[in-house]
Amino acid sequence: MNSPDVHTEATDTIVYVNGALVPKSEAVISIYDSGFCHGDGAYEGIRLYDGKVFRLEAHIRRLFEALVMLGIDPGVSRDEMTEIVLETFRANSLRTDLHMRLQVTRGRKRMTGMNPKLNIGPATIVAFVDHKPPIFDKSGITLITSTLRRASPNVIDAKIHHINQLNQILASIEANRQGADEAIMLDDRGFVAETNSTTLFCAKDGVLMTPLPTFIVVGITRNLLLDMAHAEGWKTREADLSLYDFITADEVFICGTVGELVPVKAIDGRAIGAGGPGPITQHLMRRYKALTHTEGTAI
Ligand SMILES: Cc1ncc(COP(=O)(O)O)c(C=O)c1O
Incomplete structure (x- = not known):
């Protein structure tokens, strides 16, 4: 970083x-x-x-x-x-x-x-x-699973993009202690929510998947990537996904404004997919980059 x-x-x-x-x-x-x-x-x-x-x-x-x-x-x-x-x-x-x-x-x-x-x-x-250039290493990062749960709407609705980030900071400390870049945070039912600072996606058998917008900040990048995938005619699923879905996926990446799209190399020490960034991740990385150069509100 x-x-x-x-x-x-x-x-x-x-x-x-x-x-x-x-x-x-x-x-x-x-x-x-x-x-x-x-x-x-x-x-x-x-x-x-x-x-x-x-x-x-x-x-x-x-x-x-x-x-x-x-x-x-x-x-x-x-x-x-x-x-x-x-x-x-x-x-x-x-x-x-x-x-x-x-x-x-x-x-x-x-x-x-x-x-x-x-x-x-x-x-x-x-x-x-x-x-602040995009903060993560674009060749790939590693994740661990945090012991802490992302807050449910019973506690504080994660959709509210608030500044009280202790929940995520404590998860980030866990990642730091274990030498990882980010921490996956599960929801209180055990499904994957997001990382401590980004949205998570995985792809398996050509289907692009991401957690439902229930326990997460509803990412602007997330929504844009889902739109891009639809425009490509790809199958997408917003669903309750567990660690199983991510660890056995062909590709996993994180995304958000601060770091753009970044492939995930390993989760809890287990390698993901074939090693390097997969074709879906690479395609979306290129499309996103291109859009950042063509779209936007001129200052
Ligand atoms: C916890 C969390 N998840 C995801 C995101 C990504 O959101 P966006 O794509 O809108 O930048 C953020 C950004 O602040 C965040 O704090």
């Missing part, structure tokens, strides 16, 4: 903090911010390719859906939020490999305490921008 030094000149990007555009090394928010105190907010991870923002409308839509579910009024319209994204990217000189975390929290609190009645003032809106 690439991890550029936050304060080197090359990475001192311009970020947006509550109406101001500032160098990221100087950006500050209150220690009383609900995001800092409680992980109380929603976010989107968004990419800029060749001066164009990929799938911007879908990101803004999912962000506003999460805010509705969390009862947070961002204080700006969808169009204004879209403009925040565009102006923040415009303020940076790099035109590609920029990744934005657009984050909205419930804002500042009068004093510590989780009750939203303690909140004063408007929501906090921050658009972090980093120079």
Whole structure:
């Protein structure tokens, strides 16, 4: 994974903090911010390719859906939020490999305490921008299965793309301890949900399969790949899939905005398929890459 030094000149990007555009090394928010105190907010991870923002409308839509579910009024319209994204990217000189975390929290609190009645003032809106090429090794990564379950809608609906990521961070620590890149998280019935930060797909006998959108962040990349597969005339299945389906698949890959599509070489130490990225994965990797160069909202 690439991890550029936050304060080197090359990475001192311009970020947006509550109406101001500032160098990221100087950006500050209150220690009383609900995001800092409680992980109380929603976010989107968004990419800029060749001066164009990929799938911007879908990101803004999912962000506003999460805010509705969390009862947070961002204080700006969808169009204004879209403009925040565009102006923040415009303020940076790099035109590609920029990744934005657009984050909205419930804002500042009068004093510590989780009750939203303690909140004063408007929501906090921050658009972090980093120079961040796709973060995984495209030749293939390894996964382990986490001992932790992805939250069910009984606990917190994973469809809400919220900033409270401890569930996934603890799974990521398990992956780190075992020398793997990501951790597969099962749902509370034992079916595969997603990895700690990405969506999962597998392909077997020419059928492309992915878990149902029940215990997962409904990935924008996921939905795009399903559309691409349909356009190719391929068979697809959204279903309850177990580790059996993934470990015995011909191909497995992860996907998401931050890392694009990445083949999986092994799960829990067991090699997947024939070794290298399979033909379905390679085809989708090429199609996705091509689309990122042709589609998008110009800044
Ligand atoms: C847990 C999780 N799964 C999947 C994704 C991928 O979503 P997308 O394809 O919309 O980037 C994300 C992205 O933030 C995520 O946090």
